[in-house]
Amino acid sequence: MRIDMVVNGKEAGGEVEGRTVLSSFLRDQLALTGCHVGCDTSQCGACVVHVDGQAVKSCTMLAAEAAGSEITTIEGMANADGSLNVIQQAFQDHHGLQCGFCTPGMVMSAAALLKENPKPSEAEVRDYLEGNICRCTGYHNIVKAIMAASGQDVVPVAAE
Amino acid sequence: MYNFDVEMPGSVADAVSAMGREEAQALGGGQTLIPTLKQRLASPSVLVSLSKISEMKGVCTGEDGALCIGGATVHAAVAKDGFAGLAGLASRIGDPAVRARGTIGGSLANNDPSACYPAAALGCGATIVTNSREIAADDYFQGMFDTALEEGEIITEVRFPVPEVSRYEKFVQPASRFALVGVFVARFSEGVRVAVTGASEDGVFRWAEAEAALSQAFSENAVDGLSVPADGMISDLHGSAAYRAHLVGVMTKRAVANAA
């Protein structure tokens, strides 16, 4: 079947099977490989993208169900001039990534959180990241980056 | 996944007729069904998506004061608009991305023995409304992954009598994010109901002894000395039957203490 949607502000579409999940459509047909697939079973959050502003696990949504929606992936997060946006820059400044595999999902979840709750507490950040698994960092610097991106003092946040 | 067709009806009537196709299955938020299909544990030939049916989404108050939740309403919406005990339960299901897609109808249709919503539905004496009838929660849950739903029947709405105070306490199994044991306590003017999930091999159940004691005196102490037998409790690497039976008492006390 034919599906059309708006991805990162641009019209995008293609032919999909019923069983095509959104992560496969984004990666294989639109070449947006920043949408990572870690577990493919809705556990790890590496594949989180925004569908009509909501953070969802794109490995667990049919592409057909996203037809007509507005999708934002990590490729759509940078500023218009190509520089890193405030969350991405904070991840770099605060060493919020090591291998980087979880990072696209972390940034997309962080963006959804900060839209809902612009000044979250450390506990709220950790709670919101429940569905995003990182195997490298131990989370401290991810939490620190998100606190910094929200304009808060990060000194008391993490174990250095 | 084996391949299948996807239908996206815009009304309950169209969904019911689509469900008439051979080997059709309803698709709620897909948070359980899509992983199941990936494991090839099911092979429907057509999935009938309920996510575009606006009459099946949203939370409102009915004429009798009951809270009416559309069968395709996502957990995040109930977390916002439910009464205290129910909103608290919905806000702690899985994680934000699961709550943005997963639905109350999908959770109740699936009746996972560790799922949260069955405890609320049974604990409040909710009514499960389908495209063809109304089913009382006491008759609806029929054991692990088993319900009174017939082939092709769709949950269109769930009606919750609103308790005076209520609370869901969940001892989280951190790997799955489901309940190792969860207890929903609801106080109504007619008495108290207590429903337990995660513990029994028969799925969600009511703890009659605690209901009687709490109806007499709604305080933590009322539960002192009461216990559920470990017989028939789930036993796995996360917890023995005796441990789960113990947790039922602990979670019930916490639910009473925190009821609002």
Ligand SMILES: Cc1cc2nc3c(=O)[nH]c(=O)nc-3n(C[C@H](O)[C@H](O)[C@H](O)COP(=O)(O)OP(=O)(O)OC[C@H]3O[C@@H](n4cnc5c(N)ncnc54)[C@H](O)[C@@H]3O)c2cc1C
């Ligand atoms: C990481 C993760 C963590 C989770 N944590 C929890 C948790 O803590 N607590 C908890 O309770 N659940 C948890 N869940 C499960 C989640 O709540 C699911 O959303 C829910 O169990 C299924 O709802 P769904 O809408 O996604 O249904 P689907 O997966 O789409 O469907 C499930 C079943 O219900 C049927 N169905 C769907 N909608 C209807 C309907 N309206 N009428 C009739 N049949 C229908 C389908 O045919 C299918 O058989 C978790 C899931 C994940 C992936």
Ligand code: FES
């Ligand atoms: S790849 Fe989607 S949640 Fe892990």
Ligand code: FES
């Ligand atoms: S940085 Fe490697 S998984 Fe998070």
